[in-house]
Amino acid sequence: MSDRDALRERRRVLLLFAISVLPPFLLLVALGLVALRNDEAALTYVEQERARQAAEKARGRLLAALERAEASVFAAFTPSAIEALEAGGPQAEATARALRDEHPLAAALFVLDGGGHVLWPAPDLPFLDPVGVPVPNERFAVSEGQDFRRLAELQALYDRAVVDQRGGQNERAARALRVVCEDPEATPTLAARAAFRLAECLLAQGRQEEARRAYARAAAAEEAVRDDELGRPLRSEAREAIVRLANEAGRREEAVRALNEFAQALLGGGLRGDLREDEWFAAVARAAALARGLEEGELARRLGQRSEQLREVLRWTRLVEREAEALLLQALRSPGEPRTHVVAGRPPTLLSCKARGEDGRPRLIGFRMDPERLARDVLTPVCAELSTNEGATVAVLDAGGEVRAHGAADEAVDLAGGTAVKLEPLPWEVRAVRPTAALEQARRNRLLLYGSLIVLSLASALVGAAATIRYVSRSLELARMKSDFLSNITHELKTPLTSIKMYGEMIAAGRLRSDEKRQEYASHIVREGDRLQKLIENVLDFARQDSGQHDYVLAEEDVADTVREAIDLFRLSAKARGFDLYVDLPPVGALPPVDLDRDAIVRSVLNLLSNAVKYSTDRRYIKVTVRREDRALIAVAVEDRGIGIAAEDLDKIFERFYRAGDELTRGVSGAGLGLALVDHIVRAHHGQIQVESQRGQGSVFTILLPIVEDYREQWPPPEDPDPAQEEEATERAGSA
Ligand code: ADP
Numbered sequence: 001m002s003d004r005d006a007l008r009e010r011r012r013v014l015l016l017f018a019i020s021v022l023p024p025f026l027l028l029v030a031l032g033l034v035a036l037r038n039d040e041a042a043l044t045y046v047e048q049e050r051a052r053q054a055a056e057k058a059r060g061r062l063l064a065a066l067e068r069a070e071a072s073v074f075a076a077f078t079p080s081a082i083e084a085l086e087a088g089g090p091q092a093e094a095t096a097r098a099l100r101d102e103h104p105l106a107a108a109l110f111v112l113d114g115g116g117h118v119l120w121p122a123p124d125l126p127f128l129d130p131v132g133v134p135v136p137n138e139r140f141a142v143s144e145g146q147d148f149r150r151l152a153e154l155q156a157l158y159d160r161a162v163v164d165q166r167g168g169q170n171e172r173a174a175r176a177l178r179v180v181c182e183d184p185e186a187t188p189t190l191a192a193r194a195a196f197r198l199a200e201c202l203l204a205q206g207r208q209e210e211a212r213r214a215y216a217r218a219a220a221a222e223e224a225v226r227d228d229e230l231g232r233p234l235r236s237e238a239r240e241a242i243v244r245l246a247n248e249a250g251r252r253e254e255a256v257r258a259l260n261e262f263a264q265a266l267l268g269g270g271l272r273g274d275l276r277e278d279e280w281f282a283a284v285a286r287a288a289a290l291a292r293g294l295e296e297g298e299l300a301r302r303l304g305q306r307s308e309q310l311r312e313v314l315r316w317t318r319l320v321e322r323e324a325e326a327l328l329l330q331a332l333r334s335p336g337e338p339r340t341h342v343v344a345g346r347p348p349t350l351l352s353c354k355a356r357g358e359d360g361r362p363r364l365i366g367f368r369m370d371p372e373r374l375a376r377d378v379l380t381p382v383c384a385e386l387s388t389n390e391g392a393t394v395a396v397l398d399a400g401g402e403v404r405a406h407g408a409a410d411e412a413v414d415l416a417g418g419t420a421v422k423l424e425p426l427p428w429e430v431r432a433v434r435p436t437a438a439l440e441q442a443r444r445n446r447l448l449l450y451g452s453l454i455v456l457s458l459a460s461a462l463v464g465a466a467a468t469i470r471y472v473s474r475s476l477e478l479a480r481m482k483s484d485f486l487s488n489i490t491h492e493l494k495t496p497l498t499s500i501k502m503y504g505e506m507i508a509a510g511r512l513r514s515d516e517k518r519q520e521y522a523s524h525i526v527r528e529g530d531r532l533q534k535l536i537e538n539v540l541d542f543a544r545q546d547s548g549q550h551d552y553v554l555a556e557e558d559v560a561d562t563v564r565e566a567i568d569l570f571r572l573s574a575k576a577r578g579f580d581l582y583v584d585l586p587p588v589g590a591l592p593p594v595d596l597d598r599d600a601i602v603r604s605v606l607n608l609l610s611n612a613v614k615y616s617t618d619r620r621y622i623k624v625t626v627r628r629e630d631r632a633l634i635a636v637a638v639e640d641r642g643i644g645i646a647a648e649d650l651d652k653i654f655e656r657f658y659r660a661g662d663e664l665t666r667g668v669s670g671a672g673l674g675l676a677l678v679d680h681i682v683r684a685h686h687g688q689i690q691v692e693s694q695r696g697q698g699s700v701f702t703i704l705l706p707i708v709e710d711y712r713e714q715w716p717p718p719e720d721p722d723p724a725q726e727e728e729a730t731e732r733a734g735s736a
Contacts, residue, residue, distance in 0.1 A: 013472045017465050025461050029454050036450045040443065047439050051419035054392040054432035059421050061382050062396065062430060069378045070338035070352045073103045077365045082356070085111050085120040092120060105374060106367035108316050114362035116324035121317050125310070126269045127280035150185040158194055162229075165201055174201040181217065192221035196234045199241065208245055215241045224273040233274040236283055239265065243290055256294055263287050263299055267306055277314075281307055316368070319343065323351065324364075331355035331364050340369075340425040347371065347398070348427045375404040383407035392432040393418075399427055481657030481672065488671045492535055495669070496528035503528075527573070534610070535671075537603070542656075542673050545680050552597035552684050556708055559594050559601075559634050560585040560626045566605035567624060574622065577613060582623040591626070591634055592711035600681045601705075607674040608638040608701045614668045615699070616642030632712050633687075633704045641698035650691060654679040678703070 076099050084095040096109050111120040158180045164173035180186055181194035199214035218225075219238035227234055239262040246255035265271045266284055275283060284307045291300035320327075323343055330339050335355045343349040353366030379396050386394040387407025395406035395415055403415070418433035503521040512518045567583055574581045605624075612622045619641040629635040645653060649660040657672040675689075678701075682689045686706050693699035711717065 009476060010469070010472060013468060014465075017468055021461050021464060025457060028457050032450045032454050036446060039446050043439065043442055043446075047434050048419055051392055051432045051434045052421070054386070054390045054394065054434070055419050055421045055430050057390065058383070058386050058394045058430045058432060059423055061386060062379055062423060065378050065382045066340065066374070066426070067338060069105055069374070070340070070354075073106050073352070073367060074338055074354050074365070076103055077354075077356075082111055082363060082365060085109065088120070088122040088124070092122070096120070105369055105377065107370040107373075108368040110316075110320045110366050110368075112320070112324055112327065112364040114364075116328050116364075118317055118320050118324070119363075121313050121320075124269075125277075126267060126272050127275045127277050128273065146187075147185050150183070151187065151190075154180050154183055154186050154190060158190060158197075161194075161197065165197060170201040170204045174198055174205070177201065181214075188222055189225050192218050192225040192234055193228060196227070196238055199238070208249060212242060212245045215239075215245070224271075226274075233271070233279060236262075236265075236271050236274050236279075240283070240286065240290075247290070247294065252294065256296060259287065259290055259294060259296065260299065263291070263303060267303070281311075319349065327351065327353045327364055327366065328355075341366075342425060342427050350374070350426065371404070379405035380407070390432070392434045395431050395433075396423060396428050397431055404428060478657075484659070485657045485671055485673075488669070489535075489539065492669050492671060493532070496532045496535075499528045500525050500532075530573075534606075538607075538671070538673050538677060541603070541677050545677070552600055552681070554595040554597055554685070556593040557596050557598055557601075558588050559591060559596070559636060559705060561588045562596065562598050562601050563605055563624060563626050563636055565598070566602045566609065569602070570606060570609045574609070574613065577620070579613065579616070579620040579622050582621075584623065584625040584627075586626060589716070591628055592707045592715035594634055594685075594705045595708055596685055596705060597681075601685070601703075604678040604681050604703065605636060605638065607678050608703075611674060611701075612638055612640035612642065612699075614670065616640050619698075621698075628707075629704060632707055634707060636703040636705070637700055638702075639698065639700045644695045644697050644699055645691070645693040646695055650693065653691070654689070 081095050081099065085092045099109060100106055109120065110118065113119055157176050161173040161176040161180070164170075164176070177194045177198040181191045181198060183191075186194065195214050195217040199211045199218065202208075202211040202214060215238040219235050219242065221235055225234045226232060239258070243255050243258040243262055246252075246258055266275075266280065266287060271280075271283075284303050288300045288303040288307075291297070291303065323341065327341055330341055331353055332355065333339075335357070338352055338354050341351040341353055343351060350369040350371060351366055352369055353364055356363045356365055375396065383394045383396065383405050384407040386392075387409075393406065393408050393415070395408070395418075396404045397415070397420070398404050408414075415431050415433050417436070418431040420429045420431040423430050503525045506512065507518060507521055512521070564583075564585060567581070571581065609622065609624070616622075621639075621641045623637075623639040625635070625637045625639070627635055627637075645660055652658050653660060654675050655672075656676040658676075659670060659672040679689050682703050682705070687704045690702045690704065691699060692702075
């Protein structure tokens with residue numbers, strides 16, 4: 001088979017392999033990847049489902065805790081407490097305070113009647129309801145028996161004075177106004193208005209002291225009076241003006257007294273009928289500013305505090321009023337049960353209400369929940385308990401995503417990737433987060449599993465490919481070597497046969513004149529016959545080995561003696577070819593015996609010797625040595641100074657049919673069997689053959705044979721007292 005054929009054959013095998021192995025392998029990888037993805041999705045789904053279940057469970061627990069907390073507040077709303085609240089006043093304040101102190105969850109309380117009217121909080125307001133402000137312009141509120149004409153004259157006088165004042169005629173206006181306010185026929189309202197304007201005109205003329213007196217007169221009016229043009233509350237403004245005048249005049253004591261009176265009237269309800277809500281807050285703010293100006297800090301603080309307090313109460317009352325209808329509806333749906341009600345806003349207000357119906361007086365009671373307290377005292381403990389028991393961190397978040405309560409061990413709670421459910425009726429949500437470590441571990445395990453499966457199948461495919469290619473290469477090589485062998489052997493058989501035939505014919509023809517010539521031809525025939533015989537023996541040996549029929553007959557023999565037999569057989573032909581043969585053998589009996597088949601070992605040594613001849617060119621040197629190698633081995637070395645063997649061929653030359661592929665050896669006849677036979681024979685003797693060689697330098701083949709076990713320690717055996725004398729024989733043969 002030619003090299004090109006071999007290459008083609010190898011390519012074909014590779015292609016076949018690729019077609020049969022690669023598609024299933026790629027399919028396997030694709031399937032692995034798909035399975036990995038599906039697995040990942042399934043894992044994530046399972047984790048999410050677990051988190052959702054934990055969140056659901058947490059919701060149930062949290063709402064139960066909320067209901068318990070609400071119920072405990074409502075238990076404190078006893079009938080007597082409700083009654084006290086309804087009654088209002090300081091008693092109600094105290095009751096509300098006590099209840100709030102006991103249940104901090106309730107930040108503010110409320111009580112509605114069956115119609116939704118607010119019974120508590122019932123603020124005792126020091127100002128007018130914004131709706132109930134009186135019309136300022138009741139010009140002729142005349143009482144019975146009054147002189148109507150005079151009153152009309154006074155009114156006309158007043159009207160003219162107003163025009164004068166507007167025109168800057170303050171003096172004329174002041175004269176007329178003084179008349180009006182001092183006339184007993186003037187109504188108190190008209191008199192008070194006139195006094196107030198008089199004070200303004202006097203002030204414009206720089207007559208402070210008189211102005212102060214006029215203001216005092218306006219302030220002393222028995223009822224609330226409003227300005228007829230702008231509806232200003234005159235009594236309140238007059239009091240304020242008095243304070244300011246005294247202060248400006250540097251009479252501090254008087255100013256402080258006047259301010260105290262003014263503040264008392266504002267806070268205690270002395271001006272209750274005068275001011276609207278907004279006017280009251282503005283007046284209080286101005287009074288506080290005056291107090292600060294006069295360094296009356298305590299008074300300023302009291303004014304500020306009261307105004308803040310009232311603002312708060314008003315806000316709370318309005319909220320309850322606004323929500324009353326919705327609260328009632330909700331309470332009606334489940335009477336007697338606590339209900340959480342959320343008022344939208346930022347942040348939303350949380351109300352809890354409950355319907356009560358003792359003694360036929362339906363009431364709706366409730367409170368505003370403090371969201372901080374709710375989160376801290378009610379929800380956090382539940383979250384903490386769940387987080388330790390459910391294998392998931394539970395947290396409550398508000399609409400803005402801020403964490404209100406959580407059960408994480410440390411403050412930095414990581415809620416990414418959790419599952420949330422709404423915590424209705426609270427405007428918040430519960431979120432449960434499973435620890436990521438478990439999921440990560442599972443993910444890593446899957447990846448490892450699929451990864452190693454793919455790598456494993458890839459590796460097995462590659463190993464398969466390599467093994468196939470190797471096997472095929474070897475088969476091809478063997479086929480090549482066998483075909484080489486056939487052509488070699490035919491050639492080897494033919495060459496000596498042709499010679500024999502030729503010399504035989506010449507002798508048979510009887511034309512040879514001298515006996516010498518005849519003898520020479522006959523010896524040619526004998527030599528060629530020998531060669532033929534050797535070759536045939538090798539082939540037969542090989543055939544026997546191949547069919548496993550070869551049986552070696554082992555007996556204790558002297559190696560030196562055996563080798564000498566081979567040398568004797570070889571000596572002539574070596575001499576004929578001009579080789580220097582050196583032999584270094586110990587005398588017979590000097591070395592311990594070896595179990596060997598004499599014929600086989602002789603054949604082996606002859607094979608090595610004939611190779612030494614075949615593979616030598618100009619330096620015709622052969623040396624045979626037999627020596628004890630070590631305790632257990634005897635070495636037979638055949639050395640030549642021939643062409644040597646390339647390093648890469650050293651371990652192959654013992655294979656059957658192998659011939660080192662070199663131009664020099666190509667010219668040498670052979671079948672690649674000799675060394676394979678030697679190797680086989682030596683192995684059968686439990687020995688081994690070694691070779692040392694260098695290109696162009698020569699080779700040494702060494703056969704190592706094991707010494708019979710019993711003689712390894714001592715040779716000769718002890719009963720033989722006379723040790724053989726060592727003899728060294730070096731012969732020189734054929735130096736011609
Ligand atoms: P053959 O001699 O018939 O080719 P062998 O099995 O005896 O087969 O030897 C195998 C190969 O080993 C030879 O072809 C030759 O290349 C190489 N070889 C063997 N002995 C020697 C030697 N003494 N010197 C150089 N090459 C050798």
